[in-house]
Amino acid sequence: MYNDIDLDAVDLTIDAPETEPDRQYYFMAKARKMIQELAAKKGRNLTFYVKTFGCQMNARDSEKLVGILEKVGYVPSDSEEADFVIYNTCTVRENANNKVYGRLGYLNGFKKKNKEMLIALCGCMMQETEVVEKIKTSYRFVDLIFGTHNIYKFAELLVNALESDKMVIDVWKDTDKIVEDLPEERKYSFKSGVNIMFGCNNFCSYCIVPYVRGRERSREPKDIINEIENLVKDGVVEVMLLGQNVNSYGKNLENPVTFAELLKEIDAIEGLERIRFMTPHPKDLSDELIEVMKHSKKICKHIHLPLQSGSTKLLKAMNRQYTKEQYLALVDKIRKEIPDVALTTDIIVGFPGETEEDFLDTMDVVQKAEYDSAFTFIYSKRSGTPAAKMENQIPEDVVKDRFDRLLKQVQTIAAKKAERLTGKVEKVLVEEINEQDAHLVTGRLANNSVVHLPGNKDMIGKIYNVCLKECKGFYYLGETVE
Numbered sequence: 001m002y003n004d005i006d007l008d009a010v011d012l013t014i015d016a017p018e019t020e021p022d023r024q025y026y027f028m029a030k031a032r033k034m035i036q037e038l039a040a041k042k043g044r045n046l047t048f049y050v051k052t053f054g055c056q057m058n059a060r061d062s063e064k065l066v067g068i069l070e071k072v073g074y075v076p077s078d079s080e081e082a083d084f085v086i087y088n089t090c091t092v093r094e095n096a097n098n099k100v101y102g103r104l105g106y107l108n109g110f111k112k113k114n115k116e117m118l119i120a121l122c123g124c125m126m127q128e129t130e131v132v133e134k135i136k137t138s139y140r141f142v143d144l145i146f147g148t149h150n151i152y153k154f155a156e157l158l159v160n161a162l163e164s165d166k167m168v169i170d171v172w173k174d175t176d177k178i179v180e181d182l183p184e185e186r187k188y189s190f191k192s193g194v195n196i197m198f199g200c201n202n203f204c205s206y207c208i209v210p211y212v213r214g215r216e217r218s219r220e221p222k223d224i225i226n227e228i229e230n231l232v233k234d235g236v237v238e239v240m241l242l243g244q245n246v247n248s249y250g251k252n253l254e255n256p257v258t259f260a261e262l263l264k265e266i267d268a269i270e271g272l273e274r275i276r277f278m279t280p281h282p283k284d285l286s287d288e289l290i291e292v293m294k295h296s297k298k299i300c301k302h303i304h305l306p307l308q309s310g311s312t313k314l315l316k317a318m319n320r321q322y323t324k325e326q327y328l329a330l331v332d333k334i335r336k337e338i339p340d341v342a343l344t345t346d347i348i349v350g351f352p353g354e355t356e357e358d359f360l361d362t363m364d365v366v367q368k369a370e371y372d373s374a375f376t377f378i379y380s381k382r383s384g385t386p387a388a389k390m391e392n393q394i395p396e397d398v399v400k401d402r403f404d405r406l407l408k409q410v411q412t413i414a415a416k417k418a419e420r421l422t423g424k425v426e427k428v429l430v431e432e433i434n435e436q437d438a439h440l441v442t443g444r445l446a447n448n449s450v451v452h453l454p455g456n457k458d459m460i461g462k463i464y465n466v467c468l469k470e471c472k473g474f475y476y477l478g479e480t481v482e
């Protein structure tokens with residue numbers, strides 16, 4: 001689709017245009033020329049490798065980076081021993097950062113063998129000044145650093161990096177800009193993430209995302225619809241609408257639109273089969289949204305509803321804006337209106353001040369909400385967030401013990417819930433050849449559960465009726481039926 005941009009039509013004899021996206025098309029044409037010259041000199045194609053850490057937002061951003069890299073003539077490599085390596089980083093928890101530092105040492109080894117190799121770092125970690133300082137002093141072999149707000153400028157930054165022999169650093173504090181119509185290369189041909197908004201205004205006290213992703217900005221509904229229509233023309237049957245809190249979508253647009261209204265418009269797009277979204281915040285999940293979901297055939301009956309904690313006291317300290325009772329009442333309402341809904345969640349263990357009693361409140365909500373699955377995290381102190389300054393940080397051994405108890409409870413309930421679909425016929429979107437057994441394919445139910453079934457590569461990207469013969473706890477074994 002957007003990959004149709006004609007770089008041959010760009011006039012490189014004039015200065016770069018000021019307006020976007022034309023300015024980036026200019027730099028793509030310039031980069032392509034430089035890459036062609038380098039490839040001719042080397043007598044081979046130049047290769048790239050993009051490694052993505054973190055969430056679906058980063059995965060989507062990486063598709064845009066890959067789109068530009070391919071557009072300018074780099075070819076994909078399946079190893080980090082490539083001519084251009086880029087890490088799209090995450091900083092939501094400390095271990096995400098450590099992974100990046102660990103791998104950078106290893107990249108330096110490749111660079112010693114290939115002096116012209118370029119190493120770039122982008123994404124959420126780069127929005128932290130301490131990180132950039134550390135890289136400037138301890139990882140001087142890095143060539144390019146940019147942040148989350150100017151990722152649309154990647155083509156221009158790439159040209160700067162190719163032209164410069166110093167580290168190029170361009171990180172912005174924030175932006176109100178959304179640049180449309182840039183190239184992208186999707187990881188899957190049949191499904192795609194679609195950003196509906198960027199940033200977050202919630203400032204949950206433990207969370208670094210609002211600091212590294214900036215203030216909330218929604219895309220215009222027409223741009224979103226246009227993108228999805230183009231994706232469908234290109235073979236996409238499933239979209240995942242992405243935002244840190246999709247419930248506040250559209251509030252700040254010139255002509256405000258609700259998330260439920262947007263969903264209704266997307267639901268009407270012909271040829272689109274499945275709609276998913278993440279993440280809705282429990283504090284403002286509207287009745288209108290439940291109503292739209294209930295009546296839609298395309299919106300998957302799956303809600304990821306992050307709990308974080310079951311203790312009202314901790315929820316307050318976390319600035320989550322709901323109580324244990326309000327959360328449970330919401331779960332009841334959703335289950336009453338959409339009985340076959342799958343509910344999943346995120347939970348943090350060991351937030352400052354968490355007592356055994358608070359933890360038992362979390363266990364109680366898990367028991368009552370009966371999640372189909374849950375991501376459980378150990379609280380990680382993020383500098384600059386209010387929670388980092390709180391007293392009563394919890395000792396590691398206590399956290400570990402609670403984490404293990406919670407995980408066991410989550411898994412027991414999930415296995416019991418999964419069992420309920422055994423023997424039923426459900427729709428499965430086949431996504432890939434099974435990694436272990438090439439005679440099987442792997443797909444997903446509308447509720448996001450994984451199914452393995454006999455099949456072949458021609459089935460990828462299509463939806464089949466599948467009988468779920470056996471439940472293996474986290475996944476099913478099935479067979480197609482007529």
Ligand code: SAH
Nearest residue numbers: 206207244279306346347348377378379380
């Ligand atoms: N916007 C989404 C979450 C994005 S971050 C939402 O509000 O649901 C994904 C998850 O990471 C969060 O739901 C939370 O459970 C977890 N998380 C965020 N900050 C964390 C921290 N400092 N320590 C541990 N887990 C954290």
Ligand code: SF4
Nearest residue numbers: 200202203204207209
């Ligand atoms: Fe972080 Fe809260 Fe925003 Fe989610 S809603 S990104 S947890 S601040």
Ligand code: F3S
Nearest residue numbers: 054055090091092124
């Ligand atoms: Fe990580 Fe940034 Fe996503 S911090 S979770 S990659 S928004």
